[in-house]
Amino acid sequence: MSQSTDRKKTTLLKFAVAVASSLAATAAIAQPLDVVKIGWPAGFASNMAHLTFGKELGLFKDENLDYEVVSMQGTYPVIQQILSGGFDTGYVGVETVVNALQPGATPLPLKFVFNYTRQSIWEIVVPEASPIKTLADLKGKTIGIAGPTFGNVPVTKAALGAVGIQPNQFTFFTVGSGGPAFRAMTTGQVDALNLWDTMHATLEATGFKLREIKPPAEFEGNPSHGFAVRDDLIKNKPEFVARFGRAIAKSIVACDANLEECIKSFWRAYPAQKPQGPENEAMAKEHKILSARMKKLMYFGPGEKPLMGSFTDAQWQGVIKSLKLGGVISVTDLPMDKLYTNRFVADFNKFDRADVIKRAKAATK
Structure with a gap:
């Protein structure tokens, strides 16, 4: 076989490999994002700005995810949609699963996977x-x-x-x-x-x-809301749950690192929600509002490991004790594995926090 023929074969082989690699890369790029359908128990406001900021920074796309958020009036309509399959998850009150395990109630085939508002948002x-x-x-x-x-x-x-x-x-x-x-x-x-x-x-x-x-x-110190998912989703699509929680964790960290740009991302996504008047005055108001929420999302009690999304038995016992104290529930000895799971917490926190903060700070436009 001549050297000329060898060279031609080698060239053709390299060309074939290059084409295959290019096609594989194109296929990867073209791969559709998985859409997470999220129920939100209130109207849209800047307290959800970490979602829009995370999307702008590509933190959801990094997990091959996009999201759709649907506003509902309260926790219970969101729960109903999760159970019916209308939503993959929702930002809902932790008391729901406690109440569902009381005598005469119907247990819910879902559990909390992400501790979202680590301190209660409810105030009088x-x-x-x-x-x-x-x-x-x-x-x-x-x-x-x-x-x-x-x-x-x-x-x-x-x-x-x-x-x-x-x-x-x-x-x-x-x-x-x-x-x-x-x-x-x-x-x-x-x-x-x-x-x-x-x-x-x-x-x-x-x-x-x-x-x-x-x-x-x-x-004091009890969580009020988390992201809950159906038991069948945990069983059948665990990596989907892990990717979602990681995207949420990264987005919260990013928003906390650059509150002003986080707020602006919300205005860009929902321009009708931007307060009227001079931007500096609008920003001052929104900064105060979002700061109030970020304190809840980033709260960790004394001695608690700063793991995004994590629950503790003690936190749930606090919720149960408070509901019993007020006469809302009668049974307090509840199986924790029916309320929540920390199965995904390690995955939620498997990201470079310093890199996320760097990306957030570099995003200022």
């Missing part, structure tokens, strides 16, 4: 000049809530029950959120608001001074 606030100083002072009062399906309802009943106030000794009044809720407070239609951290921060950003009524000590 009053005008700064209000004579109401403690939970006990709410006896006979009207408390504004976003709606009866929101997760604060059983938690607040428990907190009031813990100080001896029975359900017939106060009134929940639905005020929604945003403007209607603020008007209910400022006009005296309600004595207190029982919404969430960022909603109260939004009201304070307008110049209206609020004072928080602290819950009993047993309620």
